[in-house]
Amino acid sequence: MDLYCKNLYRTPLSPGYWREAAASFHSVKVLVFAALMIAAANVLASFYFNVTPETRFSFGFLARSLCALVCGPVTMVVYGVAEDLLGYALAPTGMFFPGYTLSTVAGVLVYSLCFYRARISVARIVAANLIVNVFVNAVMGSWWNVILKGNFFWFYFSTSIVKNLVTLVPKCVLMFVLFQALVPVLQRLNYLPRQVEGRIRLFGWRRPEEEI
8 A cells, every 4th residue: 555645634734644744754765756856956956037137046946846745744854954965065155054954944844734745726836935935035044144144134134025026926837837747747656646636726626535
């Protein structure tokens, strides 16, 4: 019996949700997928999309969100640390700071809690990216700048929040396209339960008898 491709849960508060998330960390299939996504994230991090000349973002978040969808929050804690450390080892930029590792872990945890074993919908995609952009990128990132560079929190936050709100829509669109293309494939390969039926809907849909 494949424990990792069976159940859908209404919320992460269900005990079975965390049992599956913990069990996935012992699955070779899941760990190999996570390793591939670490490599993909570091490659994609070198490619950027410019929303405006001053505002851009890399494509690494696509690999992180896809891995969070498959692997769950327990595996993604290890994933976040490994991806950040490997990325710094491959392309070091200045002094290493553990706060950025913490931000990576927080971001992939948000994606996990929003997507793992849940119906995929446009609303979930928007909510996940909004939380990551505002609380992880803008709030946490601004605190790290205060620690590293000094000055006031609001000095960094006022600039960062604008950038992250501007990039919200293109990130959501790209994630929607990625999930619409790959989630059905991953379902057929038995990496995922039936989290999408046909087209991804605005608020999703559910069959109560299939969810726990």
